[in-house]
Amino acid sequence: MANNSNSSVVGARYSAINSMHYCRLWAWMTYREKLQGYKNPFAKLGIVLHNVLEEYGKYCVENKIDTDYAKFDEIKYKYLHELQENQIQEALKILENIKNNFNWSSYNEFEIIDLEKRHALDSDLNITDDENPYLSGGIDLVYIDGD
Numbered sequence: 001m002a003n004n005s006n007s008s009v010v011g012a013r014y015s016a017i018n019s020m021h022y023c024r025l026w027a028w029m030t031y032r033e034k035l036q037g038y039k040n041p042f043a044k045l046g047i048v049l050h051n052v053l054e055e056y057g058k059y060c061v062e063n064k065i066d067t068d069y070a071k072f073d074e075i076k077y078k079y080l081h082e083l084q085e086n087q088i089q090e091a092l093k094i095l096e097n098i099k100n101n102f103n104w105s106s107y108n109e110f111e112i113i114d115l116e117k118r119h120a121l122d123s124d125l126n127i128t129d130d131e132n133p134y135l136s137g138g139i140d141l142v143y144i145d146g147d
Contacts, residue, residue, distance in 0.1 A: 045087050048079045049094060057115045060104040067103040110145060 020027040055075050060067065076095050083091055107113055122128045 041084055041087060044083055045091060048082050048091060051079050052076050052095060053098070054116045057104065061107065061113050061115060064108050066105040066108065067099075069099060072099050 019030065052072075052075050055078075056072050059071055059075070072095075076092075076099075080088055080091060120128050120130060122130065
């Protein structure tokens with residue numbers, strides 16, 4: 001983000017918005033009350049990939065390193081057991097592709113980097129500390145360039 005204005009918002013959590021249109025109660029139970037329930041196989045795969053990348057990104061940013069293949073593999077194997085057996089090969093292929101084609105060098109130059117930071121927003125989309133926000137969501141990666 002080049003600035004902190006709401007005009008620079010370009011996306012939101014698609015899964016939460018989509019589920020809200022499908023069933024408001026289910027969206028509320030899942031995203032507000034954090035009820036754990038059935039996750040379809042595509043969601044399971046997405047969650048595992050997201051969790052690997054989040055933990056690996058936090059590790060690289062915290063240690064100011066571009067990449068660490070051994071640590072990536074360690075984190076990867078920590079999460080793979082959450083998948084169905086027939087999903088593991090696909091997940092390994094995706095994760096190997098990410099490992100071989102991405103590093104954190106372009107982000108480590110920034111003074112402030114937040115990974116998977118959650119924000120609560122009011123009805124005007126301003127960040128709030130309200131315990132009953134209009135909307136909340138996770139931002140996967142935020143970096144601030146300048147002030």
